[in-house]
Amino acid sequence: MSPDTLHLLGALRRIAQSLDTYSKTIEHDAGLTLPQLLLLEALRSDGDAPTAGRLAQRVSLTQGTVTSILDRLEARGLVRRSRANDDRRRVLVALTPRGRSLLGKAPPLMHADFLRGFAALTASDRAGLLDAVDRIAALMRSVDTSISPQASASTAA
Numbered sequence: 001m002s003p004d005t006l007h008l009l010g011a012l013r014r015i016a017q018s019l020d021t022y023s024k025t026i027e028h029d030a031g032l033t034l035p036q037l038l039l040l041e042a043l044r045s046d047g048d049a050p051t052a053g054r055l056a057q058r059v060s061l062t063q064g065t066v067t068s069i070l071d072r073l074e075a076r077g078l079v080r081r082s083r084a085n086d087d088r089r090r091v092l093v094a095l096t097p098r099g100r101s102l103l104g105k106a107p108p109l110m111h112a113d114f115l116r117g118f119a120a121l122t123a124s125d126r127a128g129l130l131d132a133v134d135r136i137a138a139l140m141r142s143v144d145t146s147i148s149p150q151a152s153a154s155t156a157a
Helices: 003-030 034-045 051-061 063-075 097-105 112-120 123-141 150-156
Strands: 079-083 091-095
Touching: 003 034, 034 051, 034 063, 034 079, 034 091, 034 097, 051 063, 051 091, 063 079, 091 097
Parallel strands: none
Antiparallel strands: 079 091
């Protein structure tokens, strides 16, 4: 494995650990998982009541995952789903007053120190970082997921 690959793997591991740690903080403080909070924030920032599909695109989760998360949020009374008046096949999602209230008390999606540091970067540096992270995410998505981890490990050995 090349030194660049090892460096990248280490950096990705540190990012994953930071996200995991902050996710546990959110769960402890707000009683929400990071994906649940992400969906609630997306609903708050969306002026209209979006469909689950539109939410899935906005937060980069599969529609099935979003549907499962919405089931749990709806059971807790944080969101409500309703049929669109113009097309009864479309199901729209909206925050409830209880959901808005919980969001008002929830921690931010990202740690304040990170947000301050990111905001302090130049617009060009922020754009470059976002492009690099998007490219890494695209490369990681392009990996053939049909190969099981055990098969990958045995072929690598």
